[in-house]
Amino acid sequence: MHSWETFSDLLRNRSAVAGMVLIALVLLVAVAGPGLAPYDPLKPAPLERLQGSSERHWFGTDSLGRDIFSRVIYGTRISILIGLISVSISLVPGTFLGLMAGYFGGRIDSLIMRLMDMLLAFPAILLAIFITAILEPNLTNTMIAVGIVYIPHYARIVRSSVLSLKEQLFVQAIAHLGGSHARILARHILPNAMPPIIVYATLGMGTAVLQAAALGFLGLGAQPPQPEWGAMLSEGRQYIQIAPHVAAFPGAAILVLVLGFNLFGDGLRDALDPSLRMV
Amino acid sequence: MPDSVLTAEHVVKHYPLKGAGFSRRKGLVLAVEDVSFCVLAGEVFGLVGESGCGKSTLGRVLLRLEEPTAGRVFFNGQDLSGFERPRLRQFRREAQIIYQDPYSSLNPRRRIGDLVGEPLDIHGIGTPPERQERVAWLLKVVGLLPEHARRYPHEFSGGQRQRIVIARALALNPRLLLADEPVSALDVSIQAQVINLLKELQAEFKLTYIFISHDLSLVEYIADRVAVMYLGRLVELAEKPDLYRDPLHPYTQALLSAAPVPDPHAKKNRILLGGDVPSPVNPPAGCSFHPRCRESGERCSVEAPVFRELTPGRWVACHNR
Numbered sequence: 001m002h003s004w005e006t007f008s009d010l011l012r013n014r015s016a017v018a019g020m021v022l023i024a025l026v027l028l029v030a031v032a033g034p035g036l037a038p039y040d041p042l043k044p045a046p047l048e049r050l051q052g053s054s055e056r057h058w059f060g061t062d063s064l065g066r067d068i069f070s071r072v073i074y075g076t077r078i079s080i081l082i083g084l085i086s087v088s089i090s091l092v093p094g095t096f097l098g099l100m101a102g103y104f105g106g107r108i109d110s111l112i113m114r115l116m117d118m119l120l121a122f123p124a125i126l127l128a129i130f131i132t133a134i135l136e137p138n139l140t141n142t143m144i145a146v147g148i149v150y151i152p153h154y155a156r157i158v159r160s161s162v163l164s165l166k167e168q169l170f171v172q173a174i175a176h177l178g179g180s181h182a183r184i185l186a187r188h189i190l191p192n193a194m195p196p197i198i199v200y201a202t203l204g205m206g207t208a209v210l211q212a213a214a215l216g217f218l219g220l221g222a223q224p225p226q227p228e229w230g231a232m233l234s235e236g237r238q239y240i241q242i243a244p245h246v247a248a249f250p251g252a253a254i255l256v257l258v259l260g261f262n263l264f265g266d267g268l269r270d271a272l273d274p275s276l277r278m279v
Numbered sequence: 280m281p282d283s284v285l286t287a288e289h290v291v292k293h294y295p296l297k298g299a300g301f302s303r304r305k306g307l308v309l310a311v312e313d314v315s316f317c318v319l320a321g322e323v324f325g326l327v328g329e330s331g332c333g334k335s336t337l338g339r340v341l342l343r344l345e346e347p348t349a350g351r352v353f354f355n356g357q358d359l360s361g362f363e364r365p366r367l368r369q370f371r372r373e374a375q376i377i378y379q380d381p382y383s384s385l386n387p388r389r390r391i392g393d394l395v396g397e398p399l400d401i402h403g404i405g406t407p408p409e410r411q412e413r414v415a416w417l418l419k420v421v422g423l424l425p426e427h428a429r430r431y432p433h434e435f436s437g438g439q440r441q442r443i444v445i446a447r448a449l450a451l452n453p454r455l456l457l458a459d460e461p462v463s464a465l466d467v468s469i470q471a472q473v474i475n476l477l478k479e480l481q482a483e484f485k486l487t488y489i490f491i492s493h494d495l496s497l498v499e500y501i502a503d504r505v506a507v508m509y510l511g512r513l514v515e516l517a518e519k520p521d522l523y524r525d526p527l528h529p530y531t532q533a534l535l536s537a538a539p540v541p542d543p544h545a546k547k548n549r550i551l552l553g554g555d556v557p558s559p560v561n562p563p564a565g566c567s568f569h570p571r572c573r574e575s576g577e578r579c580s581v582e583a584p585v586f587r588e589l590t591p592g593r594w595v596a597c598h599n600r
Contacts, residue, residue, distance in 0.1 A: 169383040173447075176344060178371035179401045191388045 016267020022260030037070035071227035083205035089147020094154025102162025116152035202265025206258030290350035325502030375448035381440035392428030438469035
């Protein structure tokens with residue numbers, strides 16, 4: 001079927017394969033987490049503070065003597081969850097609102113888009129702080145906050161695609177045949193509006209992880225001692241001169257995750273477009 | 280005389296001109312002005328005119344894709360404007376359109392089989408295997424292979440895509456087919472194939488066509504009766520042989536004299552029209568053709584000529600006939 005061809009195209013796309021390998025690696029670590037970690041990620045060892053890489057501590061230790069390798073492994077789950085959940089929270093309502101605004105236009109459009117403008121008017125981080133502060137600072141609410149902040153981005157992208165798509169002859173042709181709005185939206189507009197959204201969502205995975213980290217840094221996100229990558233990165237910032245590895249390893253972990261999703265997203269965009277399909 | 284499939288009575292379509300920015304709303308685009316004619320069952324009704332003369336708009340109004348500003352359209356004797364949802368849906372089955380651009384009229388993300396079968400799906404006709412069978416048959420009818428159902432639109436050439444569009448239009452067994460410049464986006468060599476296909480299908484399925492085109496020789500080849508449109512109005516309507524042999528309206532005469540003749544020695548007696556087509560926002564008073572007409576008299580600039588039947592079957596809108 002359709003999905004199978006898309007998949008086989010993905011396998012022929014080198015960057016997509018590289019992305020998939022990276023994502024698979026991260027997912028594997030996330031699943032196998034506790035089995036791989038040599039130490040308890042939360043247990044401090046004050047005598048072994050800020051050690052560099054060694055045989056005992058592959059990624060060294062942090063300011064409390066915790067094993068960074070173990071913490072990075074445990075943090076994988078948290079980061080993947082943050083990425084997936086916050087992106088879904090912005091993607092699903094954002095796409096729906098964008099479809100409605102673009103397709104029906106008029107008052108519905110004005111209402112939805114002015115609401116989106118209101119959200120956009122706040123700086124992202126300020127709005128996220130605002131939302132977490134209302135909800136109570138913890139990891140779940142961080143994901144909700146980061147998700148809500150990016151809803152207008154998706155709504156705008158989808159709306160602009162829909163505006164051009166609904167004027168396309170192939171969409172009008174279905175309307176002329178007597179096709180319903182639901183059919184037109186689901187079968188003809190949405191599939192053609194998806195590629196930019198998919199690419200944006202994969203980029204968003206990385207942004208969401210970083211935003212969540214920023215909130216964590218401000219004391220509004222993952223609460224210490226949770227081994228969240230962004231929070232670890234922020235912690236390591238203080239020791240960047242004397243012990244750069246404290247920030248470097250969580251940073252590298254974020255890099256792998258974000259790079260994996262970007263490469264994969266790029267490949268997916270190509271595979272989803274049949275006209276770019278390698279025949 | 281065969282029954283009339285579609286009848287237009289004094290159809291008018293105006294579009295308001297929206298002023299941009301602070302400028303006031305001003306004027307109307309008079310796209311279609313007082314057009315009346317009927318399309319007979321089983322005929323090919325050719326509609327010719329320059330680009331911008333309102334022929335596509337007229338086509339859209341005839342199929343109720345746009346509401347007329349005034350006037351009425353009858354389908355099999357029933358007033359289209361009175362159609363409620365279920366009847367309109369039925370009408371959407373009976374009247375189909377072939378669009379000018381075969382590149383943008385097919386969703387690039389759907390397979391040919393889904394595209395051709397979609398009308399059946401929309402109207403809930405048949406089970407999925409039956410639809411598949413019908414799609415395979417339709418593809419054969421338009422000269423493609425049943426295996427093509429699994430491919431995507433980008434794998435086909437313009438001419439093949441137009442065949443796919445035609446297959447989709449035939450899926451519901453329509454009575455009336457509106458072909459709006461169906462071949463003008465295609466290469467000349469391909470045009471003939473598609474036109475011949477349309478001709479064969481018409482004979483095979485007893486279809487009625489409204490064939491809109493700016494190409495006089497194409498219309499001469501396919502049409503039974505021809506209507507000539509100028510600036511939103513019909514200026515002449517006649518049986519094809521009469522119109523091409525002996526055009527009555529000065530505009531038709533000028534158009535025909537400009538058409539190329541495939542004989543290098545033929546004496547060319549071209550009637551050159553001065554000036555440009557006036558704007559449909561502000562058409563000339565009286566006969567809208569009078570500023571460019573070589574026979575224009577005093578009456579022409581004052582009074583609009585009535586579109587009237589001069590001899591049986593020959594309609595013209597001109598004071599001098």
